[in-house]
Amino acid sequence: MSDKEKAGKAAATAALAGVPAEPGAPKQDAILSATGVRRAFGGLVAVDVEHLEVQRGTITALIGPNGAGKTTFFNLVTGFDRPSRGEWDFDGRAAHRMRSYQVARAGMVRTFQLTKALTRMSVLDNMLIGAADQIGERMWAGLVPGVWKKQEAANRERAMELLERFKLVDKREHYAGELSGGQRKLLEMARALMLNPKMIMLDEPMAGVNPALKQSLLEHIKDLREDGMTVLFVEHDMDMVHEIADWVAVMAAGQLITEGTPDQISADQRVIDAYLGAHHDAAQH
Numbered sequence: 001m002s003d004k005e006k007a008g009k010a011a012a013t014a015a016l017a018g019v020p021a022e023p024g025a026p027k028q029d030a031i032l033s034a035t036g037v038r039r040a041f042g043g044l045v046a047v048d049v050e051h052l053e054v055q056r057g058t059i060t061a062l063i064g065p066n067g068a069g070k071t072t073f074f075n076l077v078t079g080f081d082r083p084s085r086g087e088w089d090f091d092g093r094a095a096h097r098m099r100s101y102q103v104a105r106a107g108m109v110r111t112f113q114l115t116k117a118l119t120r121m122s123v124l125d126n127m128l129i130g131a132a133d134q135i136g137e138r139m140w141a142g143l144v145p146g147v148w149k150k151q152e153a154a155n156r157e158r159a160m161e162l163l164e165r166f167k168l169v170d171k172r173e174h175y176a177g178e179l180s181g182g183q184r185k186l187l188e189m190a191r192a193l194m195l196n197p198k199m200i201m202l203d204e205p206m207a208g209v210n211p212a213l214k215q216s217l218l219e220h221i222k223d224l225r226e227d228g229m230t231v232l233f234v235e236h237d238m239d240m241v242h243e244i245a246d247w248v249a250v251m252a253a254g255q256l257i258t259e260g261t262p263d264q265i266s267a268d269q270r271v272i273d274a275y276l277g278a279h280h281d282a283a284q285h
């Protein structure tokens with residue numbers, strides 16, 4: 001462990017010390033605080049979270065069995081979906097009425113899996129488009145060419161910096177579709193970082209990544225915390241959760257059933273029951 005990593009981990013642990021392992025537990029300094037968030041699709045309640053706070057400067061995992069509502073929750077707080085009801089503050093500002101690009105500008109940015117269209121573009125173009133898309137620049141780009149040019153040069157510089165950092169710079173002219181599973185995950189992360197987020201939300205960062213690249217991806221995620229960012233990630237790989245999460249929030253059937261440190265969570269009967277229940281249901285289908 002580097003000194004920087006030790007310091008980042010220690011600061012996160014200190015910030016969470018004394019937080020009870022209970023759903024909705026208040027945090028010392030929550031960057032995201034959500035209350036009464038509900039999203040129904042017809043008769044199906046996908047998300048029904050009474051209260052959740054995410055401590056600033058930590059790596060927090062959001063886990064739960066398939067269909068628990070994790071992705072829907074991500075979509076809601078980042079403005080890509082609208083709740084049936086609910087409120088949340090991000091970094092001290094009410095964010096539940098913001099559009100996705102306003103949320104991104106406020107500093108909460110989620111990663112997206114590369115779509116088919118994006119795999120047919122170069123790695124560098126992916127980076128440049130990532131920046132423009134999420135903050136809605138396309139709307140005014142055509143109107144103010146001078147401003148746009150300047151912004152474009154800055155975006156290009158930032159993109160090259162990030163591609164260096166993620167060791168993708170040699171691939172910049174390659175189609176994104178030519179990248180390996182792990183390199184795609186790095187690109188997804190790098191795209192999100194184009195916006196200099198305060199909090200980055202990663203949806204299954206380890207999915208489809210070969211073991212050789214996993215370690216390097218883990219290091220990159222820890223670096224985000226060490227750089228002062230807050231990380232919230234959805235993940236099924238419990239080894240990864242144990243290795244990097246400072247805190248874990250568990251959802252099942254739309255609700256937040258508990259929270260705690262990785263050790264507290266793996267010993268929690270509610271969590272074991274939720275996973276067993278989900279497997280039992282799946283086996284019956």
Ligand SMILES: Nc1ncnc2c1ncn2[C@@H]1O[C@H](COP(=O)(O)OP(=O)(O)OP(=O)(O)O)[C@@H](O)[C@H]1O
Pocket residue numbers: 041044045046064065066067068069070071072073
């Ligand atoms: N657009 C939608 N229309 C209808 N139902 C939806 C929609 N999006 C999600 N759902 C349903 O909401 C529930 C929660 O789904 P969600 O994808 O949020 O779960 P998840 O915890 O992310 O699952 P996984 O781990 O499998 O990705 C599921 O029952 C899902 O089928």
